[in-house]
Amino acid sequence: MKAAVIQFPGSNCDRDATLALQSVGIASSLVWHGETEIGRADLVVLPGGFSYGDHLRSGAIAAHSPVMAAVSAHARRGGLVLGICNGFQILTEAGLLEGALLRNQGLHFLCRTVWLRAEGGVASPLTAGLEPGAVFSLPIAHNEGCYYADPEVLDRLEGEGQVALRYCDPAGGSGPLSNPNGSARSIAGLLNRAGNVFGLMPHPERACEPLLGSTSGYPLLAGIAQWALP
Amino acid sequence: MTVLARIRVSLKPSILDPQGRSVLRSLRAQGATQVQEVRIGKLIEMRLQGSLAEAESEVQRLIAELLCNPVMEQAEYQLDEVEG
Numbered sequence: 001m002k003a004a005v006i007q008f009p010g011s012n013c014d015r016d017a018t019l020a021l022q023s024v025g026i027a028s029s030l031v032w033h034g035e036t037e038i039g040r041a042d043l044v045v046l047p048g049g050f051s052y053g054d055h056l057r058s059g060a061i062a063a064h065s066p067v068m069a070a071v072s073a074h075a076r077r078g079g080l081v082l083g084i085c086n087g088f089q090i091l092t093e094a095g096l097l098e099g100a101l102l103r104n105q106g107l108h109f110l111c112r113t114v115w116l117r118a119e120g121g122v123a124s125p126l127t128a129g130l131e132p133g134a135v136f137s138l139p140i141a142h143n144e145g146c147y148y149a150d151p152e153v154l155d156r157l158e159g160e161g162q163v164a165l166r167y168c169d170p171a172g173g174s175g176p177l178s179n180p181n182g183s184a185r186s187i188a189g190l191l192n193r194a195g196n197v198f199g200l201m202p203h204p205e206r207a208c209e210p211l212l213g214s215t216s217g218y219p220l221l222a223g224i225a226q227w228a229l230p
Numbered sequence: 231m232t233v234l235a236r237i238r239v240s241l242k243p244s245i246l247d248p249q250g251r252s253v254l255r256s257l258r259a260q261g262a263t264q265v266q267e268v269r270i271g272k273l274i275e276m277r278l279q280g281s282l283a284e285a286e287s288e289v290q291r292l293i294a295e296l297l298c299n300p301v302m303e304q305a306e307y308q309l310d311e312v313e314g
Contacts, residue, residue: 102241105248107252149301
């Protein structure tokens with residue numbers, strides 16, 4: 001499997017993502033946002049960071065950069081797209097995932113480790129490494145991570161099994177106390193209906209190296225690597 | 231002709247504005263007891279070349295394309311002819 005990690009001005013997790021992908025056996029190349037092609041990539045990763053300084057809205061300007069037409073075409077063909085943190089924001093702004101990410105309800109930039117619960121639902125190569133119901137921890141680092149969608153959209157997303165990750169407590173229970181940013185229904189990660197586009201606020205690529213204190217992001221990325229093209 | 235567009239973008243009424251609430255608390259603490267609600271948005275000013283009608287259709291296009299995310303925001307605008 002080959003991955004293209006997109007670099008926007010202000011991306012700062014692009015090299016981390018490249019290294020983490022390498023650690024699970026996915027070769028990746030960095031693709032500049034001004035390019036109009038992504039090459040022969042099976043997986044496109046939109047990394048975390050502060051593309052365009054978060055100007056106007058987080059991810060809004062990046063969503064209109066030249067490379068995104070190629071990323072959208074890749075997604076329409078059924079290609080895999082993974083958006084982490086700012087990448088999730090870009091995916092919602094580009095219309096590849098529904099909803100929007102608002103400023104954290106507590107108004108603070110959050111940089112800490114949170115508990116997450118993997119939900120079953122739509123089958124996806126991007127979440128194949130997550131056992132439904134599994135509770136694990138990952139770091140978050142964001143200012144605009146409060147997931148929002150209209151209630152009827154939320155009902156539909158839940159009904160279609162598109163909610164892939166929820167913030168929770170160590171026992172796996174979700175509620176206001178374990179919801180760090182006020183996200184609707186504690187949503188931390190979301191798939192599109194077809195299951196080939198996945199956005200999440202937590203950073204699995206920052207938890208793939210024992211030296212850095214955690215390898216809890218490894219199963220998620222390794223699961224993508226193990227998925228074979230039909 | 232030059233047209234000055236003032237575009238106000240704000241969170242949809244259904245969305246909680248924690249920044250506005252924080253400012254409301256501060257204002258109340260300073261004795262502003264009449265203030266009932268505060269909501270914070272942004273003002274985008276731009277100058278456009280062309281007639282008012284041309285400027286209006288362009289502003290509407292730009293709002294839909296980039297300036298406002300209708301999932302969470304709403305936009306309104308005002309157009310004025312100004313000295314070039």
